[in-house]
Amino acid sequence: MRPLSANTGMEILGVDLRDPLDDTAYGEIRTALVETGVIIFRGQQLEPAHHLAFAQRFGPVPDAEFLETVPGFPQIGLIQKAEHETCNVGGNWHSDHSFDPAPPLGSVLYAHELPPSGGDTMFANMTTAFDYLSDGLKDFLRGLRVIHSKANAAKADPRADRQPDAELKQRFAELAHRETSHPCVRPHPETGREILWINQNYTSRFDGWTEEESRPLLDQLIGHATRPENICRISWEPGMLAFWDNRTALHYALNDYHGMKRVMRRCVVSGDPVERGAP
Ligand SMILES: [Fe+2]
Numbered sequence: 001m002r003p004l005s006a007n008t009g010m011e012i013l014g015v016d017l018r019d020p021l022d023d024t025a026y027g028e029i030r031t032a033l034v035e036t037g038v039i040i041f042r043g044q045q046l047e048p049a050h051h052l053a054f055a056q057r058f059g060p061v062p063d064a065e066f067l068e069t070v071p072g073f074p075q076i077g078l079i080q081k082a083e084h085e086t087c088n089v090g091g092n093w094h095s096d097h098s099f100d101p102a103p104p105l106g107s108v109l110y111a112h113e114l115p116p117s118g119g120d121t122m123f124a125n126m127t128t129a130f131d132y133l134s135d136g137l138k139d140f141l142r143g144l145r146v147i148h149s150k151a152n153a154a155k156a157d158p159r160a161d162r163q164p165d166a167e168l169k170q171r172f173a174e175l176a177h178r179e180t181s182h183p184c185v186r187p188h189p190e191t192g193r194e195i196l197w198i199n200q201n202y203t204s205r206f207d208g209w210t211e212e213e214s215r216p217l218l219d220q221l222i223g224h225a226t227r228p229e230n231i232c233r234i235s236w237e238p239g240m241l242a243f244w245d246n247r248t249a250l251h252y253a254l255n256d257y258h259g260m261k262r263v264m265r266r267c268v269v270s271g272d273p274v275e276r277g278a279p
Contacts (some may be wrong), residue, residue: 001032007124008249009232010036017241018050026167030058031214033106034190037249038123039069041241044085048073048265051241055108055267060241062270068177070265077107079264081257088093090253093124093226094201096268099148099178105271109242112234112265116256121242122233124228124250127188129225129226130196135159141221142185143159145199145207149179181207182274185210189272193270196225199250223251246271 002011008030015025033039046054050072055061055075063069064077081088081207088161090096109121130138181220186207200222205214234242 002029003036004038004040004234005232007128007230008036008123009038009040009234011042015041015055017044017046020053025176026057033058033243033245034188034230034248035127038232038234038242038244038251040166040243042237044110044241045239046241048076050075051108051110052267054241058108059105059269059271059273060255062269064266064268067069067247067266075267077266077268078112079266081255081259081262083259086255086258088253088255090251091255092200093198093222093250093252094153095197095250097199098182098199099180099182099221101275102273103271104246105269106246106270107243110241110265111238113261113263114236114238115257115262118254119259119262120233120235120256121259122231122252122254123244124226124231124252125220125248126196126225126267127191127193127248128252129221130185130194132230133224133268135195137183141196144184146184147179147204147207148179148199148202149204150176151179151204153201154271162214179204180274186247186274189262191248195247197222198222226252229231252268 003009003012004011012029012032021029029039052073052075061075063074067077067079069078070076079089095103096107133141140163182197184197185194187193188195198218199223203218205211
């Protein structure tokens with residue numbers, strides 16, 4: 001294994017993901033995932049069935065209901081930006097579906113068609129981000145809740161234009177109104193370490209505060225969490241697979257390749273409720 005930065009990310013070496021993982025390798029890989037937030041594998045040659053089987057080793061993989069999918073594999077969604085499009089999916093600091101009571105455990109992303117340059121992805125470790133706060137601010141934040149709202153996402157989402165039928169379009173529209181109150185600081189369900197559970201895209205305010213009151217502190221915390229010392233940046237290459245822990249890490253998909261096409265294949269691993277007793 002080789003760290004991608006001091007706090008965030010680990011490259012896993014010497015593994016062919018077409019082969020089943022034995023229990024020892026699986027345990028080491030899972031530990032690297034949950035502690036560093038993202039793991040990468042280079043030089044893979046994965047058919048969709050390999051990609052899906054690897055993801056399923058880590059938990060249930062639901063159908064990708066809001067994306068076009070790989071033919072024959074409803075669980076593998078296509079994250080894509082076409083030559084004529086200007087907005088991308090995930091172009092700011094976020095945790096996927098954090099507005100759900102039980103957001104995903106993580107996502108497994110495999111490069112399918114890459115632009116000649118650009119389209120990197122950045123990751124920030126939100127456990128080390130919390131560790132580096134002062135004791136006073138940690139205590140203050142432990143007492144707060146935050147509202148995560150799909151409607152807070154400011155940018156247009158190109159997936160909304162790609163819904164193939166009216167029913168899916170309607171469900172996508174309903175998703176736009178989903179919001180959930182979460183603790184601002186949550187324990188990681190596997191490591192027990194405290195996570196600063198906010199993000200730029202979906203966290204609209206502290207529960208009981210106005211958005212105007214919330215913005216300065218939320219912006220300060222995101223700036224703190226995403227400073228260069230706490231992130232890693234992945235430059236995609238053919239055959240690369242990245243798997244991020246959607247609890248530990250935020251991610252940011254750079255949108256710097258206009259006029260060029262990028263297609264990624266994604267499996268999402270289901271996660272547990274943020275709070276016990278939540279649906
Ligand atoms: Fe994302």
